[in-house]
Amino acid sequence: MQRESMEFDVLIVGGGPAGLAAAIRLKQLANEKGTELSVCLIEKAAEIGAHILSGAVMDPRALNELIPDWKEQGAPVTTAVTEDRVIFLNETGGRKVPNGLLPDCFLNHGNYIVRLGNVAKWLGEQAEALGVEVYPGFAGAEILYDETGAVKGVATGDMGVTREGEQGPAYQPGMELHAKYTLFAEGCRGHLGKQLEAKFNLRDGVDPQTYGIGLKELWEVPAERHEPGVVVHTTGWPLPSDTYGGGFVYHLEDNLVAIGYVVGLNYTNPHLSPFEEFQRYKTHPEIRKYLEGGKRLAYGARAIAAGGLQSQPKLVFPGGALIGDDAGFLNAARIKGSHAAIKSGALAAEAAFEAVTAERQRDKLAAFPEAFKSSWLYEELHKTRNFKPYMKKGLWMGSLLFGFDQKVLKGKAPWTLHNSSDHDKLKPAAECPKIDYPKPDGVLTFDRLSSVFLSNTNHEEDQPCHLQLKDASVPIAVNLAKYDAPEQRYCPAGVYEIVRDESGQNARLQINAQNCVHCKTCDIKDPTQNINWVVPQGGEGPIYQGM
Amino acid sequence: MKILVPVKRVVDYNVKVRVKADGTGVDIANVKMSMNPFDEIAVEEAVRLKEAGIATEVVAVSCGVAAFQETIRAAMAIGADRGILVETDVELQPLAVAKLLKALCDKEQPTVVICGKQAIDDDSNQTGQMLAALMGWPQATFASKMALGDAGGQMRATVTREIDGGLETLEIKLPAVVTTDLRLNEPRYATLPNIMKAKKKPLETVKPADLGVDVAPRLATLKVAEPPKRSAGVRVADVAQLVDKLKNEAKVI
Numbered sequence: 001m002q003r004e005s006m007e008f009d010v011l012i013v014g015g016g017p018a019g020l021a022a023a024i025r026l027k028q029l030a031n032e033k034g035t036e037l038s039v040c041l042i043e044k045a046a047e048i049g050a051h052i053l054s055g056a057v058m059d060p061r062a063l064n065e066l067i068p069d070w071k072e073q074g075a076p077v078t079t080a081v082t083e084d085r086v087i088f089l090n091e092t093g094g095r096k097v098p099n100g101l102l103p104d105c106f107l108n109h110g111n112y113i114v115r116l117g118n119v120a121k122w123l124g125e126q127a128e129a130l131g132v133e134v135y136p137g138f139a140g141a142e143i144l145y146d147e148t149g150a151v152k153g154v155a156t157g158d159m160g161v162t163r164e165g166e167q168g169p170a171y172q173p174g175m176e177l178h179a180k181y182t183l184f185a186e187g188c189r190g191h192l193g194k195q196l197e198a199k200f201n202l203r204d205g206v207d208p209q210t211y212g213i214g215l216k217e218l219w220e221v222p223a224e225r226h227e228p229g230v231v232v233h234t235t236g237w238p239l240p241s242d243t244y245g246g247g248f249v250y251h252l253e254d255n256l257v258a259i260g261y262v263v264g265l266n267y268t269n270p271h272l273s274p275f276e277e278f279q280r281y282k283t284h285p286e287i288r289k290y291l292e293g294g295k296r297l298a299y300g301a302r303a304i305a306a307g308g309l310q311s312q313p314k315l316v317f318p319g320g321a322l323i324g325d326d327a328g329f330l331n332a333a334r335i336k337g338s339h340a341a342i343k344s345g346a347l348a349a350e351a352a353f354e355a356v357t358a359e360r361q362r363d364k365l366a367a368f369p370e371a372f373k374s375s376w377l378y379e380e381l382h383k384t385r386n387f388k389p390y391m392k393k394g395l396w397m398g399s400l401l402f403g404f405d406q407k408v409l410k411g412k413a414p415w416t417l418h419n420s421s422d423h424d425k426l427k428p429a430a431e432c433p434k435i436d437y438p439k440p441d442g443v444l445t446f447d448r449l450s451s452v453f454l455s456n457t458n459h460e461e462d463q464p465c466h467l468q469l470k471d472a473s474v475p476i477a478v479n480l481a482k483y484d485a486p487e488q489r490y491c492p493a494g495v496y497e498i499v500r501d502e503s504g505q506n507a508r509l510q511i512n513a514q515n516c517v518h519c520k521t522c523d524i525k526d527p528t529q530n531i532n533w534v535v536p537q538g539g540e541g542p543i544y545q546g547m
Numbered sequence: 548m549k550i551l552v553p554v555k556r557v558v559d560y561n562v563k564v565r566v567k568a569d570g571t572g573v574d575i576a577n578v579k580m581s582m583n584p585f586d587e588i589a590v591e592e593a594v595r596l597k598e599a600g601i602a603t604e605v606v607a608v609s610c611g612v613a614a615f616q617e618t619i620r621a622a623m624a625i626g627a628d629r630g631i632l633v634e635t636d637v638e639l640q641p642l643a644v645a646k647l648l649k650a651l652c653d654k655e656q657p658t659v660v661i662c663g664k665q666a667i668d669d670d671s672n673q674t675g676q677m678l679a680a681l682m683g684w685p686q687a688t689f690a691s692k693m694a695l696g697d698a699g700g701q702m703r704a705t706v707t708r709e710i711d712g713g714l715e716t717l718e719i720k721l722p723a724v725v726t727t728d729l730r731l732n733e734p735r736y737a738t739l740p741n742i743m744k745a746k747k748k749p750l751e752t753v754k755p756a757d758l759g760v761d762v763a764p765r766l767a768t769l770k771v772a773e774p775p776k777r778s779a780g781v782r783v784a785d786v787a788q789l790v791d792k793l794k795n796e797a798k799v800i
Contacts, residue, residue, distance in 0.1 A: 453563070
C-alpha cells in the first residue's frame, strides 16, 4: 500500500513546550505579517500533554515573551512559588540551607509551580486557535531525506502491524509529512534526534550528553499538610554521596503535591534501583510529613538531559533543527527546562519563518544558533554550565565548588568542565555492595506494577516490540553475567524481567513492552547500548493527566 | 439508505477514574476523553455498510458540551459523512438523549440507527431501547453480527445477538434500532489522512430547544463512592480448611 503524503511549510515533531512554542511563534509571525504559512505538529501521545512529565517549577520568562497575556488566556499557571526550602538529608533528619547561602539559580521567587502536562495541553489549544494543525496520536517513526540528503520530513508509523512484522487485518500505512523545515521536539533522547545526531555528526566536538531519570508521583494530601507555593528540594539520603541525585516536593493548588526523585544516570552500582530509591525517599521524616493521610493519584517517569551547554549537539542541519530537550536545553542547576524549551522553540521558529519568507527551503537554519548565542537563555545556561561536572566530584565537594562558582565567581569561571557518557559507568555487580530496599507498605511506598497502573499506560500487544535489541544474546551473556541485569532495576515500569525455568536455569530476558512509559532510560543506560528505543504505534504509552 | 450513529464522549477506557473528594461524581477535569468504545463499533459497522454499497450516508450525532465535537470528528475520521451536535451544558440522562435522538430521527429519517449498547461511563444500557420505544420501531440489542437486505419489498435487518448460552438471530423490519456488542467488528485505526479529511466534513450544531426537547434531569445523583478496598486474604492450609471456612465463616456452601 502506497503511503499518502502532504506538504507543509514547517513540520514539528513532538507536542511538548518546545514544539508547541515553535508552532505558536510561527503562526504569530505569519499572522502579524499577513502571510500564509502551513504548520503541522504531530505528537505520539493520545492527546497533547499525555506524555509530559516534569516537576515542575516554571520560570515564566519565555512564556511572558511568547504569550504576554497568558494570564488572561487562562494558562494553568496559577501557583506562585512562596518559599524555597533546600535540605541536605541524612538518614533520620535534615539540615536546611539558609536561603542567603543559596546561589541565585536555586531561588524560585517569581516562578510558578505547574502541572506541565496541563500547560502543554493549554499551549496546544493556543496553537490550534492560531491555525496550527495539531495531530496527537501520531508518532514520527522515520526521518525522510530528499535527494540532496537534507531532511524533508518524517513518516508516521504504520498501524496494525503484527508482532512478527506482518500486515495484520487492521493494517494502515503511515503517512509522509513533507516540509521545508522540520523541527524535532521529541524531548530528551528523541529516537529521531539520535539518528539525526549520527547522520549529520551533530555531536562532533561536544561532550557526550549526560542524563538523569526523574520519577514522580502526584498526591492529594490533607488540607492541613498542604502549603501551596512551597518548593522543597533535597539532596543526600537515600543516595550515597558519590551518586548524583535529589528529590523535590512541590505544593501545587487544590491540595495536590508533586513529589519526585532524580538519579543521575552516571551511577556506578548496578544494584541501584532509582524506583526503589524514590520509594524509600518518601519514608524520610522530612518528606513523609507532607504525604501522610494523603492518597497517591498518579505515577510516571522520564529521563532528562542534564549536560547543559557543553553537551549540546549542533542545533541545525539541512532541512531542520533540534529544539527543547531533544537538543538538551534543560538547565540542571536550576532544576528546570520548560522555559528553555519554550525559548528554543520560539527562536527556531523565528529562523524558520524568516527562511520560508525568503523562499528558502531545506538548508541550515544558521540564524537559530546565532540567535540562541545572543539570547538570555545562552547567558543563563553558560552561567551554570559547570554544575553537572562539579557534581561528579560527589555531593559535598560538588556543592561547595558549585557554590563558590556561583556566589563568588558569579558563573564567570574561566574554565569549562567536561561531561562524559553514562552508559559505560557501571561497575561489575560483584564489585559493588548489594542494596537492601525495604518492602513497599502499600500506603506510602508501592511496588512497580501498582505504580505503572497509575500511569494509564497501554500498548497493543500484537505489534513489533518497540524495545529493540541489537544483539539478543547480550542481555544474558553481558548484562546478567556482569551487571546482574541492571535493566530490571533502572526501568521504572517493570518492562525488563529476567525469567528462569522451574529449575532456576535458562535465564532469559522478557520484555514487557506494554508497560513502557516512554522514559528512554534503557536506551541511555544499557551498558553496551544494545537497547534501541523506537516508537510503538501512535497514541499509545502512558496517559498522564497533568504530570 | 441513511444510517444515524449516536456517539458519546466518555473518559478514555485506559484512564483510571477518581471520585471527587466531595462524592458528587467522577473528576473529569483534564482527563483524557475518547469515543465510547461501543459507539466506535457502531460507527465502524455503519461505515462498512456504506463501503459495501448498502448505505449511502452515515450521520454521526452527539449530545453534550461543545467539546463533543471532537467525538463527532473522530467518527468522521472513521468514515461518517457528516455530523450533528446537540449542544447543551445540562447533564444528560438516557431518556433525555433518547428524546433528542427521536427529534433527530424525525428530521433525518434514517433507515437504521446503530448505537453502542451502553456507554462505559454510566453503564446505563438504556438509550437505544428508549429510542426504539419512542419511535415505535423494532429493536435488536447486543448485536454481534448484522446484515441488511430486501425481502419482498420490505427492508429488513438480520441481527445475531449474544445471549446466555448461545446466539439468537432476529429478523426485524426497518427502520429500526440496533445496538452493538463487543464482537460485532474491530474498529479500524483512524489514519492521519482521514483525520485531516474529517476536519473539513460538515458539522451542524443545534440546541435542545431547537428540537423542542426538555432535557432537564429526572434523576438525582445522591452519592458517588469508590469501591471498598479489598481486605487482605488468608492462606489456608488444606482443602478441608477451605471447605470449612466456606461453610462456616463465609456461609456460601
